[in-house]
Amino acid sequence: MNKLLLTGFLALSNTLVFAQNKEIVETKNAPVPIAPYSQGVKANGMLYVAGQIGLKPENRKLVEGGVEAETVQIMENIKAIVEAAGAKMEDIVNTTIYMKDIGNFAKVNELYGQYFTGKFPARTTIGVANLPGGASIEIAVIAVLPKIRRK
Numbered sequence: 755m756n757k758l759l760l761t762g763f764l765a766l767s768n769t770l771v772f773a774q775n776k777e778i779v780e781t782k783n784a785p786v787p788i789a790p791y792s793q794g795v796k797a798n799g800m801l802y803v804a805g806q807i808g809l810k811p812e813n814r815k816l817v818e819g820g821v822e823a824e825t826v827q828i829m830e831n832i833k834a835i836v837e838a839a840g841a842k843m844e845d846i847v848n849t850t851i852y853m854k855d856i857g858n859f860a861k862v863n864e865l866y867g868q869y870f871t872g873k874f875p876a877r878t879t880i881g882v883a884n885l886p887g888g889a890s891i892e893i894a895v896i897a898v899l900p901k902i903r904r905k
Contacts, residue, residue: 777795786811846870847896849866
């Protein structure tokens with residue numbers, strides 16, 4: 755019985771400690787969320803950036819120009835959120851890309867690759883039937899916050 759109580763207490767303590775380490779990241783240099791979510795969340799030395807579509811920060815409207823323009827806008831939005839968290843693009847360790855048309859894979863790769871130097875993050879690309887706001891592409895990222903810049 756004592757082991758069970760101790761295990762439960764330790765699990766609850768860890769949950770409370772982890773919850774206290776959660777910090778919301780917001781910047782005016784990326785679009786305000788269009789639903790109940792945060793642009794980014796710092797937790798336990800990690801940064802989780804919500805999936806971004808190609809919205810302009812100033813008016814939350816989808817950029818014109820198709821998947822290429824959307825990809826560039828998305829990467830700029832991600833960069834703004836990552837930098838607002840005190841990290842850099844090189845700190846990104848994982849990306850997930852959702853695309854309505856996998857036929858645009860090569861175009862997206864070319865533009866996406868320009869935002870990273872040297873070592874690329876791990877990545878998953880998924881074809882989807884639809885995305886919010888009529889977007890062609892959505893990208894979410896996870897970054898490791900450098901210890902020097904962690905809060």
